[in-house]
Amino acid sequence: MAVYTDVTEPQLAEFLDRYDLGSLSSYKGIAEGVENSNFLLRTTGGTYILTLYEKRVNRGDLPFFVGLMEHLAGRGLSCPLPVHDRDGNALGELSGRPAAIFTFLDGMWTRRPSPEHCRAVGVALARMHESARDFPLTRPNGLAPPDWRPLYESCAGRADEVEPGLSAEIEAELADFEANWPGHLPKGVIHADLFPDNVFFLAGELSGLIDFYFACNDLLAYDLAITLSAWCFEQDGSYNVTKGRALIAGYASVRPLDEAEYENLPMLCRGAAMRFMLTRLYDWLNVPDDSFVTKKDPREYLKKLRFHRGVREASEYGLEKAAVTKGMA
Numbered sequence: 001m002a003v004y005t006d007v008t009e010p011q012l013a014e015f016l017d018r019y020d021l022g023s024l025s026s027y028k029g030i031a032e033g034v035e036n037s038n039f040l041l042r043t044t045g046g047t048y049i050l051t052l053y054e055k056r057v058n059r060g061d062l063p064f065f066v067g068l069m070e071h072l073a074g075r076g077l078s079c080p081l082p083v084h085d086r087d088g089n090a091l092g093e094l095s096g097r098p099a100a101i102f103t104f105l106d107g108m109w110t111r112r113p114s115p116e117h118c119r120a121v122g123v124a125l126a127r128m129h130e131s132a133r134d135f136p137l138t139r140p141n142g143l144a145p146p147d148w149r150p151l152y153e154s155c156a157g158r159a160d161e162v163e164p165g166l167s168a169e170i171e172a173e174l175a176d177f178e179a180n181w182p183g184h185l186p187k188g189v190i191h192a193d194l195f196p197d198n199v200f201f202l203a204g205e206l207s208g209l210i211d212f213y214f215a216c217n218d219l220l221a222y223d224l225a226i227t228l229s230a231w232c233f234e235q236d237g238s239y240n241v242t243k244g245r246a247l248i249a250g251y252a253s254v255r256p257l258d259e260a261e262y263e264n265l266p267m268l269c270r271g272a273a274m275r276f277m278l279t280r281l282y283d284w285l286n287v288p289d290d291s292f293v294t295k296k297d298p299r300e301y302l303k304k305l306r307f308h309r310g311v312r313e314a315s316e317y318g319l320e321k322a323a324v325t326k327g328m329a
């Protein structure tokens with residue numbers, strides 16, 4: 001459960017005094033999420049989310065994350081809008097942690113994505129990319145290809161504990177990424193973690209995106225690759241081409257890919273699988289079993305990595321180049 005920092009009622013009431021949100025009615029910790037402490041906050045003015053930023057989030061990055069949500073919401077994208085206090089600040093301090101209040105988004109994330117969900121997510125991702133074009137702040141990706149080798153090395157040669165031969169497999173992949181990563185593709189602000197638990201649906205319609213705490217500047221098509229890898233595989237590890245086609249078509253209907261982006265999809269998807277396999281591997285080997293954090297299985301992403309390695313052409317993800325690059329899909 002992700003409530004690392006306790007907040008007492010007097011502390012919260014004092015914090016709320018600085019806002020025009022009415023007085024405190026109730027609050028309770030939210031179990032989901034692993035990075036920060038989140039509370040469902042009810043005041044006489046409405047329902048909100050209170051987030052306390054924990055140690056793994058760099059304080060210097062907070063203006064980027066909070067500013068991005070404000071920018072996107074201002075462009076009509078449905079995402080949490082930071083609430084400002086009477087002095088105009090979106091970020092404050094509560095229980096010794098940086099803290100912010102956000103508008104509450106209705107909806108729930110889906111455990112069983114359908115092709116329709118996938119299409120809607122593709123559309124929303126492309127809208128996010130387009131809406132962030134004129135966002136003035138920048139943040140480098142802390143989990144970009146050059147960061148993967150140090151992350152792997154911090155696992156101190158223990159990858160074979162997860163599966164014999166995994167160290168050699170990762171080494172070979174890293175060498176390939178270091179030599180062939182298509183770093184020249186179009187860049188912009190990416191979400192970088194648009195998994196099903198970060199997308200809400202209400203009555204079958206996409207109602208919002210949350211959790212922008214990995215957002216950064218990187219390759220736009222890499223974000224598509226992350227999202228495709230998170231949404232379009234079944235429990236048994238097989239790729240669902242109908243979902244893949246829907247997601248890519250949804251994306252391209254708003255932002256058509258250029259030819260180089262399309263052709264590099266297999267490499268970008270392999271990279272996406274490597275990034276999530278490595279962070280999961282790190283947690284698997286280093287986070288104590290009795291901690292709050294639910295460790296996610298790196299082998300799920302190892303399977304995806306192997307699938308993507310076997311993809312010879314981007315069309316195997318479900319759409320021909322002409323459909324995707326012209327935005328006619």
Ligand SMILES: Nc1ncnc2c1ncn2[C@@H]1O[C@H](COP(=O)(O)OP(=O)(O)OP(=O)(O)O)[C@@H](O)[C@H]1O
Pocket residue numbers: 002030032033034035036037038049079080102103104105106197210211212213
């Ligand atoms: N604006 C919002 N409206 C409604 N619910 C929200 C909102 N923001 C967060 N939540 C709820 O809080 C939970 C945790 O939020 P979030 O995923 O941002 O936390 P986190 O600790 O940063 O997570 P993660 O470990 O996924 O990075 C979500 O699953 C959702 O239930």
Ligand SMILES: N[C@@H](CCO)C(=O)O
Pocket residue numbers: 193195276279280296
């Ligand atoms: N989405 C990540 C975890 C949190 O960001 C994963 O599934 O590994």
